[in-house]
Amino acid sequence: MSLTKGASSAKLPSAVGARAVGPIVFERVFGLRPRHDDSGGAEAAPDSSCFTWQAARLLARGERRPTAMAYAELALRDPCCRDHDGCVFYALITLLCGNKFKLAALHCDLLAELPAWSANTASGRLLAALRARIQHLSGDPARALESFARAARGSHGQPPSSIAVAWEAEASIDVGDPQRALRLLQRHDRRGEKAGDLLPGSLSGGRVLLLAARAAAHVAMGEYSAGIRDYRACGQYLLANQLDNPSLVPWHINLGLAAMESGDDEQAKQFVTIGMRAALRWGAASEIGRALYAAIRLSGRQDITDVAREAFDLLRVSGAICDLLRITLLLGKVLAGRQQLPLARRFFHEAIAMGTQHRNPDIVRKATSALDEIGAPRRLTPQEFKITRLAAMGYNNDAIARILILARRTVEAHLSSAYGKLGLSGRRELADCYPVLQPEIL
Numbered sequence: 527m528s529l530t531k532g533a534s535s536a537k538l539p540s541a542v543g544a545r546a547v548g549p550i551v552f553e554r555v556f557g558l559r560p561r562h563d564d565s566g567g568a569e570a571a572p573d574s575s576c577f578t579w580q581a582a583r584l585l586a587r588g589e590r591r592p593t594a595m596a597y598a599e600l601a602l603r604d605p606c607c608r609d610h611d612g613c614v615f616y617a618l619i620t621l622l623c624g625n626k627f628k629l630a631a632l633h634c635d636l637l638a639e640l641p642a643w644s645a646n647t648a649s650g651r652l653l654a655a656l657r658a659r660i661q662h663l664s665g666d667p668a669r670a671l672e673s674f675a676r677a678a679r680g681s682h683g684q685p686p687s688s689i690a691v692a693w694e695a696e697a698s699i700d701v702g703d704p705q706r707a708l709r710l711l712q713r714h715d716r717r718g719e720k721a722g723d724l725l726p727g728s729l730s731g732g733r734v735l736l737l738a739a740r741a742a743a744h745v746a747m748g749e750y751s752a753g754i755r756d757y758r759a760c761g762q763y764l765l766a767n768q769l770d771n772p773s774l775v776p777w778h779i780n781l782g783l784a785a786m787e788s789g790d791d792e793q794a795k796q797f798v799t800i801g802m803r804a805a806l807r808w809g810a811a812s813e814i815g816r817a818l819y820a821a822i823r824l825s826g827r828q829d830i831t832d833v834a835r836e837a838f839d840l841l842r843v844s845g846a847i848c849d850l851l852r853i854t855l856l857l858g859k860v861l862a863g864r865q866q867l868p869l870a871r872r873f874f875h876e877a878i879a880m881g882t883q884h885r886n887p888d889i890v891r892k893a894t895s896a897l898d899e900i901g902a903p904r905r906l907t908p909q910e911f912k913i914t915r916l917a918a919m920g921y922n923n924d925a926i927a928r929i930l931i932l933a934r935r936t937v938e939a940h941l942s943s944a945y946g947k948l949g950l951s952g953r954r955e956l957a958d959c960y961p962v963l964q965p966e967i968l
Contacts, residue, residue, distance in 0.1 A: 555769060557688065557732040558612035558652075577601035578613035581620045588771035588808040595624040602633045609642060611649050618656050623773035625810050625844040627664045634660065651677060655690040658697070665847025665884040667697040688714070688732030695739040700848050702888030704746035711740050734763055738775045745780070750788040757781035772804045772813045779805075779813075779820050786823055795824055812849055815840035819853045822860055831869055834861060838873070851880055851889045858893065862900050868948055870900060910944040913937055918956050 581597035584590045598620035607613035614637065621630040634657045637643045644650050654677035662670035674694040678686060686694075691714045695707035714736065741756030761777040764770065772778055778801030786794035798820040805813035818837035822830050834857050841850040858873030874897040881889030906914065909930075916926045923941070927934045945952065 555732075555734050555764070555767060556615070558615050576607065576613065577604055578607050578610075578617045582616045585616070585620045585623060585771055585774070586769045588773075588804055591624050591809045594620050595626060598624075599629070608637065608640070611652055614649075615652060615656070619774075622660065622663060623771060623808075623810060625812050625846060627660055627845045631657070631660050631664075645677075651690070652687070655687065655693060658690075659693045662693065662697045662700065663846055663848055665851065665880075665886075667700040667848060668885050670694075670697040671701065686714075688736050692732065692735035692739040695736075696742060699739075699742050699746050700852070700888075701886065702891075704743040707739060707743040707746075711736060711743070734760055734775065737763075738777060738780075741777075741784075742780065745784045745787070748787075750784050753784045754781060754788065757784060770804060771808055772801055772817075773808060773810050776801070776813065776816065779816055782820055783823065786820075791824070794820075798824055811840045811844035812846035815844060815846075816849060816853065819857060822857070829866075830861070830864065831866065834869070834873070838876075847880070847884055851877060851884065851886055854880065855889055855893050855896070859896055862896065867900055871897065906944055906947060907940075910940045910947075913940045914944045914948075914956060917941060917953055920957070 577597045578601040581594045581601060584594035584597070598617040601607040601613055601617040607617065618630050618633060621627075621633070634653060637653055638650075642649055643653050645654065654673065658670040658673035658677070661667075661673060671694065674686075674690065674697070677690070691710055695710045698704065698707040698710065737756050737760045741753045741760060744750070744756065745753035757777045757780055760775060761781065764775060764777065769775075778797050782794045782797035782801060785791075785797065798817065802814075802817040802821065805817040815837045818833060818840065822833050822837065825833075838850075838854060838857065841853055844850075854873050855877040858870045858877060861867075861870035861873060874893045877893035878890050878897070881887070881893060912930060913926055916929060917923075921929070923934055923937045926932070927937045930937070945956070948956075
């Protein structure tokens with residue numbers, strides 16, 4: 527199936543009646559195979575006693591997320607699965623794709639106490655990569671990079687896996703250094719993993735993740751054509767292997783956003799629509815939030831307040847803090863571009879506060895710069911400030927008039943003046959934006 531002519535021909539694999547996803551598929555894509563019944567060969571029916579395999583089948587299809595995560599938890603408590611690298615990897619990945627970051631971190635801590643998962647073993651290196659990935663997704667890519675560096679120092683010269691390199695590259699992008707990400711991928715090239723030649727049909731364990739990381743680095747550097755090419759190849763390979771969960775590799779939405787930046791709105795709409803369907807089917811809040819952001823970008827509507835809030839709230843409850851930081855900043859820019867300045871300021875302030883909390887100076891710098899570009903709201907008079915404060919607290923005009931011993935028409939006039947200065951349409955926007963506007967308007 528060609529993805530080079532747009533998404534109209536890119537159909538989602540059907541979860542009903544589709545060919546069973548064999549263990550070999552996971553090995554092709556990630557380099558690790560869940561425990562299974564070897565008696566029937568590479569595409570054998572799964573071992574029904576392997577909880578990870580049951581979780582991985584649902585994860586691959588992007589369906590029945592709660593059931594998949596329940597199987598993953600059972601696997602991580604099963605001694606047989608805990609002794610198998612592939613089982614542990616896919617069980618933890620299932621939890622991460624379901625936004626269970628704290629639970630995944632807890633299981634990593636428990637595994638680290640077992641001799642089989644000590645730092646100087648292959649299993650220990652895999653565990654170190656998983657722990658760094660959790661740190662990244664939970665909002666601390668700088669700490670994740672420190673963890674990757676520490677793991678490399680303790681590897682006794684063993685080259686990092688493709689999975690670890692791809693994840694380290696993505697963390698580099700999220701601290702604002704896509705050039706470092708590309709250097710990592712190029713260095714991995716020289717060690718024998720031909721990331722430069724990652725094309726459908728030639729991908730092997732973990733290398734599809736390298737391709738996705740390279741696509742993200744190209745897009746972050748404004749090289750949209752290169753990013754689109756890599757995302758298309760990545761998507762083609764994943765779909766050919768019936769792996770269609772956007773939480774595994776979010777290529778649909780990322781390709782749509784890259785197409786949008788390159789000016790191809792028709793292709794962007796097609797892929798964002800496919801990505802939204804896949805996100806809703808899997809049901810992870812982080813993926814739905816990202817898909818909503820992409821839909822906002824595509825929407826020609828001026829009033830996107832409610833959808834922007836919904837995207838923000840979904841990302842916040844998901845625990846995917848890195849996505850939340852990035853998309854909060856981007857939502858602020860979209861709102862500013864549509865002249866919804868009070869709400870844009872609110873998103874920029876949120877990005878600054880969260881970026882500071884999670885040690886992401888790149889987000890803080892970009893949000894501060896964006897806030898400076900739109901300028902501070904005009905200052906209110908002391909009387910306007912008193913009236914807007916009471917209005918934001920929920921008092922109606924009559925109540926404000928009684929409290930401040932003013933005529934109702936005077937209250938209305940001051941509110942109208944304040945709304946004009948602040949670029950607000952009424953009380954609802956005032957209530958939403960007042961907490962971040964307060965220091966700027968007095």
